[in-house]
Amino acid sequence: MNAKRFLDLADFTREEIVELLALAQRLQDRPEPRALAGKILGLVFFNPSLRTLASFQAGMARLGGTSFVITPGHGTWQLEHRLGVPMNATAAEHVREGIPVLASFCDALGIRAFADGKDLAYDLAETNFNAMASLVDKPLINMESAMNHPCQSLADWKTLDDLAVAPRSKFVLSWVTHPRALPLAVPASTLHMAAMRGHEVVVLRPEGYAMPPQLLAKARAAAAASGGSVRETDDRAEALAGAQVLYAKEWGSTTYYGSAEKDADLRAKLPDWQVREDWFARARPDCRFMHCLPVRRNVAVADEILDGPRSVVLKEAHNRLVAQMAVLHRLLSATP
Amino acid sequence: MNAKRFLDLADFTREEIVELLALAQRLQDRPEPRALAGKILGLVFFNPSLRTLASFQAGMARLGGTSFVITPGHGTWQLEHRLGVPMNATAAEHVREGIPVLASFCDALGIRAFADGKDLAYDLAETNFNAMASLVDKPLINMESAMNHPCQSLADWKTLDDLAVAPRSKFVLSWVTHPRALPLAVPASTLHMAAMRGHEVVVLRPEGYAMPPQLLAKARAAAAASGGSVRETDDRAEALAGAQVLYAKEWGSTTYYGSAEKDADLRAKLPDWQVREDWFARARPDCRFMHCLPVRRNVAVADEILDGPRSVVLKEAHNRLVAQMAVLHRLLSATP
């Protein structure tokens, strides 16, 4: 494992992830309340958060360290990220100053910066996040970027382990609807995680919401190494037949990326993309329901699912704390 | 004392409260800076806070523990609390996910959720708070709900102890004016505390602002056990005659609960309900002035009172820290 950065599961081998999750389990079984004594984690949130905000603070505290939170635009200046522009609008500071300054105050930095959502190639290249990452000379954690959410995926991998979900089983990543076009970070990251874990991965989505080819190619390379597979379909019945896991996620149209209007037109015809119990008719009886949260009840997912026995969403969320403690320990502890 | 929850003084016997305040005093006299080492307190604020926000963080730190703060809508998604609704408005997450997730990250949770202020029966039933409380399997603290603010009342009880205010003395809880209709949590909680402490409690308020019968009945039951009494009046001179304590508080019309307009019409005729020195003409010479803060100077209370010798509002506020440390110790410490 790269001793300095946790940015993308794809930066690690399958074995390294397995080791990291073993560390997570060890820290659960035998707490190390002084492992990170004296260490300071800086947390920068360009976008809202609940789980990430709470679990990173709690995780540092459980390991004896401390953290501080910066939310640009809330009690802190807005930060500009474009290069070369005259800063005569609302942003009072540039990330080229703000980020290295914050890094200089702490021992590790976490950054959350969602996709711009205007240009797909720009976001796929992780332009904004990488520009900031290049300014940080401390251990760095991706707390969700344009196309990645490795902390969520690490936690989800652990959840699948905890539930003894077999690597070869069928894992359906399904688009669900939402009032707005949401970023691709979680579906992209989930796709890669499931492929890397060796699943038969099926991306189920309506026309207009196909995964970008680059992400599919990346996931297929991981699947090739792990013995898994990756395919896309819009046939819900076929996709869910024999499924062991249904992972639901909202995301914006990739065909009309950046056009809120065309996206809205498209999804106006897709209210049926809300997970209900009848989706599971041909799935395995013990098929699990996963979602990274937050979730819009009775829009993306019906109450009957979230309150029913298939749902493991609270377990996934709790594993955010468990998995991230291993990441923090690996990045910051003097002893392995 | 229920080892797991601090939600309402009425859940405890008088003796249990006395013991809890003895613990508060002990922690003042002999600090225990490692008592809660490794423990994490989650603090969820659906409404603004100053004393509660600062004192719970400071209290955990003084006992060696740590805390994190979540303020839905400020850097965190808004949380929906209604059941069964399609979540297609602004709230991105439901309390049914958000609250148990946060509880799973910490060792104890504090929640502040003010009254909806629309339907009195709904608020009297603590519908919103109880719905959240039912989702928490960790020690839980009520940091002010629709009809209760037990941390304030515990601190106020200690303030009365510190000042050696005799249990049988006359305690006047008086309505004072405010630009808006405020919730009933503090007056309800204060009424119960004073009755439970054994005072001759007089609720002084104009027509339209009577205490709900349920709250009076609950307080009278406490008074019966403690040797105190509870009555209401709109006669200021009579109420304050012989008073040992004047506790001022703003609250909305109970006759027109939920109607900002009718409440405003009513209070437009009541500008005289601002505490001034002349209110104390027939009170005991050493009559104390109490208020939970925040207070609108020269609206609810004149400067001459807040800056004068009767006021103990800063002592009350400091006792928030003192009293809450005892609550945290009781809920989280392995040793009594």
Add this chain to the structure above:
Amino acid sequence: MNAKRFLDLADFTREEIVELLALAQRLQDRPEPRALAGKILGLVFFNPSLRTLASFQAGMARLGGTSFVITPGHGTWQLEHRLGVPMNATAAEHVREGIPVLASFCDALGIRAFADGKDLAYDLAETNFNAMASLVDKPLINMESAMNHPCQSLADWKTLDDLAVAPRSKFVLSWVTHPRALPLAVPASTLHMAAMRGHEVVVLRPEGYAMPPQLLAKARAAAAASGGSVRETDDRAEALAGAQVLYAKEWGSTTYYGSAEKDADLRAKLPDWQVREDWFARARPDCRFMHCLPVRRNVAVADEILDGPRSVVLKEAHNRLVAQMAVLHRLLSATP
């Protein structure tokens, strides 16, 4: 050093500042991770912050203490500071309650409260900050007031030490442009620091932006004691000839203090007041560029400067942490 307050470099002798910076260096060289164990710092921000917010939290943590943050108006009530007014507008609490209450929860308090920006004499008298300071009976830190930012200046002094900038060398404090009229706190504080350190201080600014005579007189008194000097000019070429340091800062018109409109008219004619490499034509070849941050790139300062070899802005920012740790240690540690 006054054991209780860090409000203005002018409250200290040159020798006391040198000692304080020696302590800062000692804490860098030989960390004291338990020096402030059990101590609590309250941080009150009436205005936005990035460096101050992060560095004070990090500094307390590095010394083993903890901190809490209050940002009036963000999750906390707005606080009124005027005396004697009926509080029937938006502020729900007065600083006369809020500040002493917060002070009673912690071991030291930091307050940031920018200038009102309406009346120069009012701001020069530090009316708002002093009103709050008079309510605090704990160690107090000025985290930027109307006319002072001693933490920034202490860090800048250390930066000049680190770079071995000779006391007698020429130090140019230059006005630069900005979309809005900014406060005088940093230029006032920098002027005093440079004079106190013994520099040949030249304030370079266009007509309409002269330093208030009171601030010049105060700085000249410091210069007289240190062997330095202080003068003002609007002649850029002359000012920068032989300069060893160019410290750029934005501030509002002092001639038209409080008039955003007249200030805007004035600065519309001054777009040339943006630091570029050609400003340094006659400066010393190793002339340094300083700025307290945040800075508007390509408005106040060109990219070529901030990304070039002259800039020491990140070093200045990091020294905020280093310098403030010495302040915290001095105010809160039992041992020197």
